[in-house]
Amino acid sequence: xxxxxxxxxxxxxxxxxxxxxxxxxxxxxxxxxxxxxxxxxxxxxxxxxxxxxxxxxxxxxxxxxxxxxxxxxxxxxxxxxxxxxxxxxxxxxxxxxxxxxxxxxxxxxxxxxxxxxxxxxxxxxxxxxxxxxxxxxxxxxxxxxxxxxxxxxxxxxxxxxxxxxxxxxxxxxxxxxxxxxxxxxxxxxxxxxxxxxxxxxxxxxxxxxxxxxxxxxxxxxxxxxxxxxxxxxxxxxxxxxxxxxxxxxxxxxxxxxxxxxxxxxxxxxxxxxxxxxxxxxxxxxxxxxxxxxxxxxxxxxxxxxxxxxxxxxxxxxxxxxxxxxxxxxxxxxxxxxxxxxxxxxxxxxxxxxxxxxxxxxxxxxxxxxxxxxxxxxxxxxxxxxxxxxxxxxxxxxxxxxxxxxxxxxxxxxxxxxxxxxxxxx
Amino acid sequence: xxxxxxxxxxxxxxxxxxxxxxxxxxxxxxxxxxxxxxxxxxxxxxxxxxxxxxxxxxxxxxxxxxxxxxxxxxxxxxxxxxxxxxxxxxxxxxxxxxxxxxxxxxxxxxxxxxxxxxxxxxxxxxxxxxxxxxxxxxxxxxxxxxxxxxxxxxxxxxxxxxxxxxxxxxxxxxxxxxxxxxxxxxxxxxxxxxxxxxxxxxxxxxxxxxxxxxxxxxxxxxxxxxxxxxxxxxxxxxxxxxxxxxxxxxxxxxxxxxxxxxxxxxxxxxxxxxxxxxxxxxxxxxxxxxxxxxxxxxxxxxxxxxxxxxxxxxxxxxxxxxxxxxxxxxxxxxxxxxxxxxxxxxxxxxxxxxxxxxxxxxxxxxxxxxxxxxxxxxxxxxxxxxxxxxxxxxxxxxxxxxxxxxxxxxxxxxxxxxxxxxxxx
Numbered sequence: 148x149x150x151x152x153x154x155x156x157x158x159x160x161x162x163x164x165x166x167x168x169x170x171x172x173x174x175x176x177x178x179x180x181x182x183x184x185x186x187x188x189x190x191x192x193x194x195x196x197x198x199x200x201x202x203x204x205x206x207x208x209x210x211x212x213x214x215x216x217x218x219x220x221x222x223x224x225x226x227x228x229x230x231x232x233x234x235x236x237x238x239x240x241x242x243x244x245x246x247x248x249x250x251x252x253x254x255x256x257x258x259x260x261x262x263x264x265x266x267x268x269x270x271x272x273x274x275x276x277x278x279x280x281x282x283x284x285x286x287x288x289x290x291x292x293x294x295x296x297x298x299x300x301x302x303x304x305x306x307x308x309x310x311x312x313x314x315x316x317x318x319x320x321x322x323x324x325x326x327x328x329x330x331x332x333x334x335x336x337x338x339x340x341x342x343x344x345x346x347x348x349x350x351x352x353x354x355x356x357x358x359x360x361x362x363x364x365x366x367x368x369x370x371x372x373x374x375x376x377x378x379x380x381x382x383x384x385x386x387x388x389x390x391x392x393x394x395x396x397x398x399x400x401x402x403x404x405x406x407x408x409x410x411x412x413x414x415x416x417x418x419x420x421x422x423x424x425x426x427x428x429x430x431x432x433x434x435x436x437x438x439x440x441x442x443x444x445x446x447x448x449x450x451x452x453x454x455x456x457x458x459x460x461x462x463x464x465x466x467x468x469x470x471x472x473x474x475x476x477x478x479x480x481x482x483x484x485x486x487x488x489x490x491x492x493x494x495x496x497x498x499x500x501x502x503x504x505x506x507x508x509x510x511x512x513x514x515x516x517x518x519x520x521x522x523x524x525x526x527x528x529x530x531x532x533x534x535x536x537x538x539x540x541x542x543x544x545x546x547x548x549x550x551x552x553x554x555x556x557x558x559x560x561x562x563x564x565x566x567x568x569x570x571x572x
Numbered sequence: 573x574x575x576x577x578x579x580x581x582x583x584x585x586x587x588x589x590x591x592x593x594x595x596x597x598x599x600x601x602x603x604x605x606x607x608x609x610x611x612x613x614x615x616x617x618x619x620x621x622x623x624x625x626x627x628x629x630x631x632x633x634x635x636x637x638x639x640x641x642x643x644x645x646x647x648x649x650x651x652x653x654x655x656x657x658x659x660x661x662x663x664x665x666x667x668x669x670x671x672x673x674x675x676x677x678x679x680x681x682x683x684x685x686x687x688x689x690x691x692x693x694x695x696x697x698x699x700x701x702x703x704x705x706x707x708x709x710x711x712x713x714x715x716x717x718x719x720x721x722x723x724x725x726x727x728x729x730x731x732x733x734x735x736x737x738x739x740x741x742x743x744x745x746x747x748x749x750x751x752x753x754x755x756x757x758x759x760x761x762x763x764x765x766x767x768x769x770x771x772x773x774x775x776x777x778x779x780x781x782x783x784x785x786x787x788x789x790x791x792x793x794x795x796x797x798x799x800x801x802x803x804x805x806x807x808x809x810x811x812x813x814x815x816x817x818x819x820x821x822x823x824x825x826x827x828x829x830x831x832x833x834x835x836x837x838x839x840x841x842x843x844x845x846x847x848x849x850x851x852x853x854x855x856x857x858x859x860x861x862x863x864x865x866x867x868x869x870x871x872x873x874x875x876x877x878x879x880x881x882x883x884x885x886x887x888x889x890x891x892x893x894x895x896x897x898x899x900x901x902x903x904x905x906x907x908x909x910x911x912x913x914x915x916x917x918x919x920x921x922x923x924x925x926x927x928x929x930x931x932x933x934x935x936x937x938x939x940x941x942x943x944x945x946x947x948x949x950x951x952x953x954x955x956x957x958x959x960x961x962x963x964x965x966x967x968x969x970x971x972x973x974x975x976x977x978x979x980x981x982x983x984x985x986x987x988x989x990x991x992x993x994x995x996x997x
Contacts, residue, residue: 150742150743150744151742151743151744154615154743154744155744158615158618158619158744158745181607181608181742182606182607182608183606183607183608183610183611183739183742183743184611184742184743184744185608186608186609186611186612186615187611187612187614187615187743187744187745188744189612190579190583190611190612190615190616190619191615191619191744193583194583194615194616194619194620195619314608317575317576317606317608317609318575318576318579318608318609318612319575319576319579319580319583319609319612319613319616320579320583320612
């Protein structure tokens, strides 16, 4: 077996054999297959595709490259959610304690942001004292204490994926459905959850720009989960405009706490409840009532217990950016476009995100939305407020919002895109 | 400018801009673009192709990555030949002194073998004392003395190509027509020859397995040469069976000397004369008579002067392998197939070639053919003799010759493939 013959098979539109896949993943993890060989293979996979059986074997080989977690000591059913990433997507924050309040255990292993999409761990770290890095034992303790935990995945989980993901990020090979699906699912299956709900984002602010690609990705991931005994369902949800009214770390924590307090923006509440129902249903708790758990404060109670168990202070004031700049509407009319990608890039440039993995993020930076698509606005009314500690970045962030990122039209009949576009089982 | 955006352009079937090409070649040469990024780009080029303008710019950027040689001090016109590589292809050895004897200057910068095809420098180094590594000054001295020189290309010539070629070799990205064409032509144009004849091999023993691919490669290279002011012509020649009666280093030198002495196998003589006429015509010497220069000993005279000027002894006995093993015909009939690739692999396994660049080669190892396709053979007559210093390799070499590599048929009407298949100007 050698790397060149594996690359040639896929380059020439062949089907990789089980033995080729097992060997190449193992040899890459051990460093026998070089980065330049794996990146050529990744590009061939991106351009020539993989059959369902190849993706299944590729995923199994990545799981086999590391350890698997074991939640069998828990008495509650485990259920987890994964989002493919969007702008203003803080849903994990209210969702994990909400589902815990309804009787399931939620082990939410999360990541950091790269590029224009935010990362759950970056958001949570704006809470003073809160720790993302937990040992497996600490993780189980927090789960027992609060019913949910949000923390970083350990190094032992699917190390082949960790190495391959970093490589894809610098070689233009991120956007391959077989590689995205196997990357997400190898980590989730190795993590050992019993049920999984996928939030597959579609639109300008997401990896998948159109519904067909999103359906293919969702179908591939649901198939992989089901084949490995994980009850898996996917919702396809709109990411043409940001979720909620904030994009940025502490800004999104504040909005999440509003939702847990029974308020918050309608779209965030709608998606949180829809995903909670799917998670509870997949966990075998179809009769739980998440709307009640939001209203009666039990979800907030689990949030506070989780923050405290991970060293954070749920009552501490959240960081606020030093400088603000507000954009106003130039004309009156209906806000017909507020582009997710443009807002994501603006928040990133203001300091909410990082260009390289080792960069720090600003806790207070980001974008606050004063109107959402479909809202009537008057000339001179505030549209967006930019937050940053480094005001010299305002101009660079404003560039991202120029052009047709924001559109106000004199129309009476504007139909916003529905939030939930499809459901794949 | 960054590597990922260049990779994405080609991945998404776009056309690379001049600025993107100039930047990526320069940044790769300087080490700013990493090997894993360049291999992903090479795979995208292999699968999605390049337009003629892109290949031209890519070639120009590779030339610009290093120095260009200058033959303006020579009074004779310069002309050069390049073969895309085959089995038993020793044509450069008799051809360079033959064309020199007819009045042109032949600066033949050559390479070493890798895989199943032999390398001109490996063959020449079986001549005791002969040196492949010359300074630019020594090279000009040998050219002045003998009218021709066969030597290694210096490190300063198209360093981007040197780096990219080594990368393609280990990443399954060798077989991309834009990359093959730009690799060959960047070196030849940087070398500064005024005229160039390309011998594009077609068949099992060549990179190009079919005529259409070979025509595309030849047309691309002729276009590149012409655009850079080099008078360029290509012959498409058969490589379904080995050239001549030997494949191996000293074995091929011996056969080349036979040709220079006025003898040698008919196919080697035919191709040597055809290429000589093309080289002389392209150099502005259409009235030269290469057949006469072979017959009257003047080509041999130039060979001896070249060998001597490069430290070799043209009269020294050539190395002979320690062990031999002969294969005999199992039945009587017409030899209808003697596969070039199989013979090339057998010679390689016997020690004539190398698996890695740093491996040594055996001077005496190789395969000697006692019959060629179209010949009548009798049961029990010798077909092939294998030569090696390491007889434990006989079985491994014989494996390559099993199956349908050799075919004897009881047929009266066998039409061998013509040696010269097409001419592209």
